[in-house]
Amino acid sequence: MPRRTASPRSCASSSSTDFPFALAQHAGSTDTGFGVQRFFGGQTLMLSARARSFGRSIVTILAVVAVTAGLSLTAPAQSASAASTTLCTGYAQCTALGMSNHGYSTRSGNSYWRMYGGHNCTNYAAYMMVSAGMANVRPWTNATGNASGWGVGYKKATNQTPTVGSIAWWTPNSGHVAYVEAVISPTEILISEDSWGGDFHWRHLTKANGGWPEGFIHFKDASGVGSVPEFRGKASTTTVYTDSSKANLADTTVMKPGTTAWVDMKFVNTGRTAWTGLSLATQAPNDHDSVLAQGWTAANRAAVQSEAIVSPGRTASFGFSIRIPTGLADGTPVVENFAPVLADGTRVIAAAGKLSVVADSRNLFTTKPTPTISGLPREGQVLSAAAGSWKPNGATYKYTWMRDGAAIAGATAPTFALSATDVGRKISVKVTASANRYLSTAKTSVSTAPIASTRPATIALGDRWKVNSQIVSPNGRYRVVLSSKGVLVLQDRLKGTNLWKSKSAGVGATMHMLPNGTFAAYNKKGKLVWSTKSHKNGVTQGIVTDNGSFRMMTTPGKYVWIVR
Structure with a gap:
């Protein structure tokens, strides 16, 4: 008998059609299963507070969820009776959101357990069982293949307990079957199915x-207890402002008690499953939940939509405000950790965003210029720091000179003398301004170029090296030096690494630039240990270049021996 395709709304065996298990869909309902009240007013969505999750109080901010450019703004459909929430529709959308069809999309034309192929709930459920290792033979003979007959035909393994990998079973009319993907609790599950509404869904x-x-029919349950799909994310950026228009950034996140911090916090979906129905909850080490204020409205935020879907790799943006409590001592940290929460209020995305504000009643400097450095960045020279014009006037300044970002002991004057220790390193200066009733504030200059050396830049004919003899590249970053163990070493002084080392000539070794053009190493007994390559024209000099190459060069400029 040639295979026929069942009606798009059927879930049938090869002998009859199935009950069209579909519910009317509409927006604007109250989904009590997810605990989220939705209001559709233009493009504004306010998510109501949800408390008491994970055994502790989690206060959900009245937040407007703004989805950044490139996000899908498709709202999952709600059933009229709120019996279920559709998480995705169609093979393509579900796959894109990390909700698998387990390969059925490419095999739906095949018949499993003698069910009609295509969009058919019985064929999909049978496919899942065959994929789990069962034979492609219907495991009962005492009932029809219609979905309504499945629990009757396999009564020995049918009960009221949902497990991952079991088959959910309904009996009205010709019935319906679906695959249990996750068990959130004994009374809450996620399913995947085909044929419902004529398409694939979660x-x-x-x-x-x-x-x-x-x-629930337990033909061949999946191993393990099962869980909801893994929802992963990380905090991307947190920006703090002093006003709701986002015109003024909070200065070093220091704010006066009693003022309001306006926060823009972004989270990236780093998992393989989409986020739906987001709100934002606190998980605070310092519990300032009571001072959380209402978030920005759509008037000064990006457009929002109910149950916005944040696909893997995309970003969700939250805008909210927090009032700094009054009565806090200067310097008191106000720290809050935040995490996006899915619509059911229980699955908090791992990786919280952190808001860290220091409460301080002292005034802030209105003008804070970046200090500058003058002087030649070369060994033996003196650098000078200029603090700039801070406002209000009358500030006193403290100077801290830094080498490659680390403070230099004792270097606290407005000037700094460069020595051999600084060669190849970058120098900067931090200026800290202080004034009565003003919060001390620090600014750091731009770093200098690597400090150049005044030491010899070449090895010349007749030179004789002993321990610590060296040449340095013109930019001061690289050098070749003879170590105390008689090893010639090419070093990157900026990174503090050795780029090349020769054979050791031992303690007390010396090196000589010979007339035959070689640079030769002798041990303390005067025995030749190793040398560079000779050249018939003779080598006139050895150099270290600005890119870290050690070369022996003839008079015409031809390199006859090169390291790096």
Whole structure:
């Protein structure tokens, strides 16, 4: 008998069609299963507070969820009776959101357990069982292949307990079957199914809201206890402002008690499953939940939409405000950790965003110029720091000179003398301004170029090296030096690494630039240990270049021996 394709709304065996298990969909309902009240007013969505999750108080901010450019703004459909929430529709969308069809999209034309192929709930459920290792033979003979007959035909393994990998089963009319993807609790599950509404879906079901399966058939459950799909994310950026228009950044996140910090916090979906129905919750080491204020409205935020879907790799942006409590002592940290929460209020994305504000009643400098450095960046020269014109006037300044970002002991004057220790390193200066009733503030200059050396830049004919003899590149970054163990070493002084080392000639070794053009190493007994390559024209000099190459060069400029 040639294979026929069942009706898009059927879930059938090869002998009959199935009950069209579909519910009317509409927006604007209250989804009590997810605990989120949605209001559709233009493009404004306010998510209501949800408390008491994970055994502790989690106060959800009245936040407007703004999804950055490139995000899908498709709202998952809600059933009229709120019995279920559709998480995705169609093979392509579900796959893009990390909700798998387990390969059925490419095999749906095949028949499993003698069910009709295509969009058919029974064929999809049978495919999942065959994929789990069962034979492609219907495992019962005492009932039809219609979905309504599955629990009857396999009664020995049908009960009221949902498990991952079991088959959810309904009996009205010709019935319906679906695959249990995750068990959130004994009364809350996620399922995948085909044929419902004529397409593939993932749905979220709760027993309290009706539409719960009449049973679960345990043909071949998946190993393990199962869990919801893994939701992963990380905090991207946190920006703090002193006003809701985002015109003024908070200065070093120091704010006066009693003022309001306006926060823009972004989270990136780093997992393989989409986020839906987001709100923001605190997980605070210092509990200032009571001072959380209402978030920005759509008027000064990006457009928002109910249950916005944040696909893997995309970013969700939250805008909210927090009032700095009054009565805090100067310097008191106000620290809050935040995490996006999915619509059911229980699955907090791992990786919190952190808001760290210091409460301080002292005034802030209105003008804070970046200090500058003058002087030649060369060994033996003196650098001078200029603090600039801070406002208000009358500030006193403290100077801290730094070498490659680390403070130099004792270097606290407005000037700094460069020595051999600084060669190849970058110098900067930090200026700290102080004034009565003003918060001390520090600014750091731009670093200098690597400090150049005044030491010899070449090895010349007749030179005789002893321990610590060296040549340095013109920019001061690289050098070749003879170590105390008689090893010639090419070094990157900026990174503090050795780029090349010769054979050791031992303690007390010397090196000589010979008339035959070689640079030769002798041990303390005067025996030749190693040398560079000779050249018939003779080598007139050895050099270290600005890119870290050690070369022996003839008079015409031809290199006859090169390291790097």
